Amino acid sequence: MSKPAIGFCGLGAMGFGMATHLIKQGYPVTGFDVWQPTLDKFKAAGGVPSTSLSESAKDKDFYIVMVATAQQAQSALFPEDGIVNNLPKGATLLLCSTVPSEYAKSVEKELKEKGRDDIYFIDAPVSGGTFRAADGTLSIMAGASDPAIEKGKWLLDELSAPTKLFIVQSGIGAGSNMKMVHQVLAAIQILSVSEAFGFAARLGLEGKEVREAVIKSEGWSWMFENRSVRTLGEDYFPGASAVFIILKDTGIITSMARLLNFPTYLCTAAEQVYLSGVDRGWGPNDDAGLVRLWTSEPVSSINGNLSPEEKQAKLDLVVSLLVGIHFVAAAESIAFGKHVGLPLQQLYELCVEAAGGSAMFKSFGPKYISILEGKGEGESVQGPFDGLKKAVDEAQSIKCPLYLGGAALNLLVSSKASLEGLLALYTVR
Amino acid sequence: MSKPAIGFCGLGAMGFGMATHLIKQGYPVTGFDVWQPTLDKFKAAGGVPSTSLSESAKDKDFYIVMVATAQQAQSALFPEDGIVNNLPKGATLLLCSTVPSEYAKSVEKELKEKGRDDIYFIDAPVSGGTFRAADGTLSIMAGASDPAIEKGKWLLDELSAPTKLFIVQSGIGAGSNMKMVHQVLAAIQILSVSEAFGFAARLGLEGKEVREAVIKSEGWSWMFENRSVRTLGEDYFPGASAVFIILKDTGIITSMARLLNFPTYLCTAAEQVYLSGVDRGWGPNDDAGLVRLWTSEPVSSINGNLSPEEKQAKLDLVVSLLVGIHFVAAAESIAFGKHVGLPLQQLYELCVEAAGGSAMFKSFGPKYISILEGKGEGESVQGPFDGLKKAVDEAQSIKCPLYLGGAALNLLVSSKASLEGLLALYTVR
Numbered sequence: 044m045s046k047p048a049i050g051f052c053g054l055g056a057m058g059f060g061m062a063t064h065l066i067k068q069g070y071p072v073t074g075f076d077v078w079q080p081t082l083d084k085f086k087a088a089g090g091v092p093s094t095s096l097s098e099s100a101k102d103k104d105f106y107i108v109m110v111a112t113a114q115q116a117q118s119a120l121f122p123e124d125g126i127v128n129n130l131p132k133g134a135t136l137l138l139c140s141t142v143p144s145e146y147a148k149s150v151e152k153e154l155k156e157k158g159r160d161d162i163y164f165i166d167a168p169v170s171g172g173t174f175r176a177a178d179g180t181l182s183i184m185a186g187a188s189d190p191a192i193e194k195g196k197w198l199l200d201e202l203s204a205p206t207k208l209f210i211v212q213s214g215i216g217a218g219s220n221m222k223m224v225h226q227v228l229a230a231i232q233i234l235s236v237s238e239a240f241g242f243a244a245r246l247g248l249e250g251k252e253v254r255e256a257v258i259k260s261e262g263w264s265w266m267f268e269n270r271s272v273r274t275l276g277e278d279y280f281p282g283a284s285a286v287f288i289i290l291k292d293t294g295i296i297t298s299m300a301r302l303l304n305f306p307t308y309l310c311t312a313a314e315q316v317y318l319s320g321v322d323r324g325w326g327p328n329d330d331a332g333l334v335r336l337w338t339s340e341p342v343s344s345i346n347g348n349l350s351p352e353e354k355q356a357k358l359d360l361v362v363s364l365l366v367g368i369h370f371v372a373a374a375e376s377i378a379f380g381k382h383v384g385l386p387l388q389q390l391y392e393l394c395v396e397a398a399g400g401s402a403m404f405k406s407f408g409p410k411y412i413s414i415l416e417g418k419g420e421g422e423s424v425q426g427p428f429d430g431l432k433k434a435v436d437e438a439q440s441i442k443c444p445l446y447l448g449g450a451a452l453n454l455l456v457s458s459k460a461s462l463e464g465l466l467a468l469y470t471v472r
Numbered sequence: 473m474s475k476p477a478i479g480f481c482g483l484g485a486m487g488f489g490m491a492t493h494l495i496k497q498g499y500p501v502t503g504f505d506v507w508q509p510t511l512d513k514f515k516a517a518g519g520v521p522s523t524s525l526s527e528s529a530k531d532k533d534f535y536i537v538m539v540a541t542a543q544q545a546q547s548a549l550f551p552e553d554g555i556v557n558n559l560p561k562g563a564t565l566l567l568c569s570t571v572p573s574e575y576a577k578s579v580e581k582e583l584k585e586k587g588r589d590d591i592y593f594i595d596a597p598v599s600g601g602t603f604r605a606a607d608g609t610l611s612i613m614a615g616a617s618d619p620a621i622e623k624g625k626w627l628l629d630e631l632s633a634p635t636k637l638f639i640v641q642s643g644i645g646a647g648s649n650m651k652m653v654h655q656v657l658a659a660i661q662i663l664s665v666s667e668a669f670g671f672a673a674r675l676g677l678e679g680k681e682v683r684e685a686v687i688k689s690e691g692w693s694w695m696f697e698n699r700s701v702r703t704l705g706e707d708y709f710p711g712a713s714a715v716f717i718i719l720k721d722t723g724i725i726t727s728m729a730r731l732l733n734f735p736t737y738l739c740t741a742a743e744q745v746y747l748s749g750v751d752r753g754w755g756p757n758d759d760a761g762l763v764r765l766w767t768s769e770p771v772s773s774i775n776g777n778l779s780p781e782e783k784q785a786k787l788d789l790v791v792s793l794l795v796g797i798h799f800v801a802a803a804e805s806i807a808f809g810k811h812v813g814l815p816l817q818q819l820y821e822l823c824v825e826a827a828g829g830s831a832m833f834k835s836f837g838p839k840y841i842s843i844l845e846g847k848g849e850g851e852s853v854q855g856p857f858d859g860l861k862k863a864v865d866e867a868q869s870i871k872c873p874l875y876l877g878g879a880a881l882n883l884l885v886s887s888k889a890s891l892e893g894l895l896a897l898y899t900v901r
Contacts, residue, residue: 306882444747
């Protein structure tokens with residue numbers, strides 16, 4: 044039996060990788076995009092390019108939408124000559140974009156209202172970056188009815204790594220909520236990369252040495268390891284992941300949090316910095332380029348002429364900054380997961396191996412979860428607190444802004460660095 | 473009897489006004505400064521200019537230090553040929569600079585160690601701006617031993633308005649603590665002026681109309697009324713109060729708060745923005761110029777062509793932003809006052825009529841104090857919460873950063889806008 048044809052809308056950095064991966068696996072893929080050069084590249088990669096949404100959907104039993112925003116998804120799905128109107132009866136539709144869970148629910152509703160609830164709809168946002176997209180080893184958080192999951196499972200398997208497909212219970216919206224909570228870590232940790240390199244630059248530390256020290260330390264995060272390659276190479280134009288993208292995801296988090304009355308202290312701080320980057324015209328540049336808020340000099344050419352002891356002491360400060368931020372980020376994400384009713388163990392398993400992963404999340408995630416589930420003992424964790432305090436002290440004396448470090452320290456002060464106290468700050472009274 | 477001679481060190485914007493006011497009252501004043509043009513101006517105003525610290529102190533039974541920082545005070549007071557070594561026996565010494573209370577205490581200690589505890593030392597920081605300095609109507613927060621206060625009272629009276637001299641109990645350091653806590657309001661409310669004008673500019677509102685609407689609203693603050701004149705005139709070079717000055721005071725607040733384990737959520741957020749202004753080279757410019765972080769166009773020439781209804785709705789959003797920020801600022805300052813052991817009623821009376829005053833502080837200050845003194849009932853205040861939420865929603869949709877508004881909203885979310893809940897966030901667990 045020949046492999047089924049797949050329709051695909053949105054051949055951006057992630058979508059292009061996913062669609063061409065499916066082509067390599069032998070599926071005929073018809074790809075829609077509005078950008079002709081991308082369509083040409085897609086054709087060269089063996090795809091069927093299309094400039095018509097209706098053509099891309101006609102006779103496709105399987106269809107994937109991977110556009111940038113809910114607005115784009117809406118205008119691709121529901122116009123007269125859009126995707127939904129042209130899908131065959133009983134088709135399976137995957138929405139892989141990062142959208143508010145409310146939007147995913149509204150698609151389900153609109154399908155019903157338009158008499159198209161024959162379509163098996165799956166809310167299936169992804170994480171993992173462009174390499175894993177092109178490799179078919181993404182993390183996917185999928186929520187849908189059981190019959191829809193049954194129909195679409197093989198396709199989700201094709202796109203994800205064996206241990207990284209997470210079927211989230213409670214239907215449409217749950218996948219998007221899972222992604223949103225994962226992005227709490229991303230939103231904070233993407234900025235923490237630049238804040239750490241910026242602080243390091245002001246301390247006179249060379250970028251490559253900073254990268255090496257952080258990667259083997261408790262300050263490690265997936266984002267740091269990933270982004271720092273571009274930081275060192277000043278590979279921002281356009282780089283691989285635009286400020287606009289993480290700003291959009293951060294906006295989903297903070298607007299949903301406002302709706303649900305949940306405080307997102309660090310995400311909110313990060314959002315303002317992303318907006319200030321956009322104000323400088325850096326929206327389309329790689330998010331690693333935000334380090335330019337701290338230094339106009341390339342971090343790889345900084346040389347403070349430090350003695351080995353001075354250098355080590357300063358590297359320790361940079362690591363402490365990251366440890367402190369990520370320690371709080373883990374609490375912010377897990378508490379938000381609890382607030383929106385996600386299964387916390389599954390959230391942990393997903394995040395720890397995905398782009399939101401960090402050494403702090405790995406160590407403290409299970410402890411936070413125990414406390415939120417009423418099982419854990421209160422514990423005071425002095426290390427991250429004392430370390431962050433030293434870093435913020437030093438930054439203040441050299442007039443270096445620490446948007447996340449400053450905010451995280453206040454939360455640790457207020458909670459006296461107790462895990463329970465920290466989570467209490469995220470518990471609406 | 474002729475009026476006593478006074479020595480004066482530090483003829484900056486504030487010091488010059490204070491010193492020349494004393495000259496007008498008929499006192500012979502010898503003024504030291506390092507900046508020759510200032511000395512020339514001082515001479516023209518009837519003062520005795522001096523380029524020698526020891527000369528300025530010799531035979532002066534009364535001496536006032538009004539330099540910018542504790543570091544400057546230290547290097548003026550204690551060198552061999554400095555002030556202390558050259559003051560006559562039993563002189564009265566006023567330190568009017570804004571310094572950490574720890575520094576004021578260290579001066580007391582060093583006077584004793586150097587065998588100069590014959591000097592009547594008064595820790596007497598001031599507030600009120602350059603006009604009131606030149607007018608002899610400053611607010612002064614004075615802490616000292618009873619005999620020192622007795623000696624210096626007439627001089628404090630000369631410099632302050634009749635109802636604005638606050639003798640703070642518990643000696644040296646108490647005046648500086650009072651000033652520090654007052655500056656919590658200043659640090660936040662100076663930035664809120666620019667954040668409000670920046671938001672308004674992005675909404676298409678003309679600056680003059682914004683000023684008129686805010687001044688008659690609950691969003692009023694002393695800082696807004698004062699700074700907005702310079703915002704409208706783009707009078708930033710150098711203007712009247714440099715970013716460096718409020719950054720220094722904010723640094724005193726946050727470093728002292730770290731030492732004392734108190735969280736200063738909004739001051740910390742403001743500090744990072746002041747630092748980012750310094751990074752842009754705006755440190756010596758007037759703090760009202762921080763609005764340039766939001767708009768390069770002069771706010772007075774913005775014209776969004778709005779209908780009267782649209783304009784009113786948008787002005788309401790700007791007022792709501794300020795109301796929300798100032799509501800939280802009042803809690804942050806009063807809770808800090810409690811934390812450092814200040815008499816809260818006196819703190820209230822001082823701030824409400826000084827540069828830290830705001831409509832929100834005036835209305836809610838007494839309620840916060842009642843709660844902190846164990847007398848008040850919990851109360852939920854929905855207005856500032858709902859209004860701020862709308863402002864932050866709108867700002868997000870037009871991609872306008874709100875550093876203070878975003879942080880304040882999270883605190884209101886976390887406290888469910890209850891006064892008690894908000895104060896609890898400032899109570900170290």
